[in-house]
Amino acid sequence: MRTIGLMSGTSLDGVDAAYLETDGEQIGRLGPRLTLPYDPGLRRLLRGLLDRAETLAEDDPELLEAVARLTDRHAEAVEALGLEADLIGFHGQTILHRPPKPGSNHHPFTWQVGDAVALARRTGITVVHDFRSADVAAGGQGAPLVPVYHRALAAPLPKPLAILNLGGVGNVTWLGPDGEMLAFDTGPANGPLDDWARKHTGKDYDASGRLALAGQADGAVLGRLMAHPYLTEPPPKSLDRLDFDRALKEAGAAELSAADGAATLCAFCAVCVAAAARLFPEPPMQWLVAGGGRRNPAIMKALQGALEEPVRPVEVAGWDGDALEAQAFGLLAARVARGLPITFPGTTGAPRPLRGGRIVGALL
Known part of the structure; x- marks a missing residue:
């Protein structure tokens, strides 16, 4: 068709x-x-x-x-x-x-x-x-x-494999060697970061991660965000874009500088993905990243720091992210x-x- x-x-x-x-x-x-x-x-x-x-x-x-x-x-x-x-x-x-x-x-x-x-x-x-x-x-x-499309697209690739999409919310598909699929939302991704950039710079997003790369993740705020119960809930699970709004406010993110806030949100995106990885049946051989988040060097750097396996944009597999x-x-x-x-x-x-x-x- x-x-x-x-x-x-x-x-x-x-x-x-x-x-x-x-x-x-x-x-x-x-x-x-x-x-x-x-x-x-x-x-x-x-x-x-x-x-x-x-x-x-x-x-x-x-x-x-x-x-x-x-x-x-x-x-x-x-x-x-x-x-x-x-x-x-x-x-x-x-x-x-x-x-x-x-x-x-x-x-x-x-x-x-x-x-x-x-x-x-x-x-x-x-x-x-x-x-x-x-x-x-x-x-x-x-x-x-x-995920059913991921499975068709990734048919020739070695497994297990994780395909991570970073839009407003992050979601991951884990594909096993025998056709198994496990998929769920990881947590906030570009959504809060875009909102932060809009508030502090007037731009729709943090282009090239410049704002986040100029800051440092705040450990105290990040620690409070990491306590969110969603991160340890077993799949199946999914999110609305606004599900973490209250947690972000209560964690004190609004008190951070523009750069440190952006860096903290990037770090939190990566922490959410690392928490998701602990729910997989076995570790993937690599992570392939799609969505707008793959273009943000601050997010990609945070992901590679949080995950043990190689983290690459999906273009390395010949796909259009x-x-x-x-x-x-x-x-x-x-x-x-x-x-x-x-x-x-x-x-x-x-x-x-x-x-x-x-x-x-x-x-x-």
Whole structure:
């Protein structure tokens, strides 16, 4: 199948689009990819919605505006690729993610927004969307979804192998030599660091890690952050981008200088990954890093200091680290169309391999 995967992550930077030919199990051909950034106004709008997500109504005027604008941007990404396709895998924008948690009495749910019907009409291509909710309804975490793509992509590589994606939140896939998959969210990654850079420099992120590299991680703040119970919880587990906000405030990070705060957040990202590694069945032979975090020398330096195994960007394997998540939703769309499972006990804690997703035909 000819697929286009679309992904907009918790960093709120824009839409990644990637072309992929696949049957949902094997990868036939990787095609072009691109990123269309959100304009500053849409970023501000989405950030404001995330800040009040817990009380947000589905008919909120700002939410409706955001849905229309981000759907248009996704359609523009498909049009910019300029390729014929059979399916679009449309993740949408996560507004709130509240999976099941031990000891919690909240009703689990996951909320991604985006108008799949409008996207199908505008592009003339069948759209697969709503990838997470069936898993959450069955008791799974609804995340991460990308591991089944990692397994297909990494088929020729030596195992065990760890693939780390550093977006707003970090997530890791551990692949065993016999096809085993274990995956979960590691903890905060670019999200808090981007927020910190925005507050202290007015920039959307810490370019080249310059701010963090100019500072020193604060041991006291880092120690308080390391006490967060999430780090020792066994998988399956997943996070919302804002789950650590309270911990960051209570740890005293706001009292640090701009440089020391950035360095501390980089160190905490690495500590979270090291804690995740202790939950693997056996150590990986290497770590391959995708997502925006791999471009931050301060984060990569902190990771190599916290982990015993080599830490490398995914490009050393010939992969495109900016395209992996979008490509994954192309493969997931094909799996949904074929009725194949998209979540698994080792990736989301689903009770069994589960199908998911919904399909919107192009001729509505």
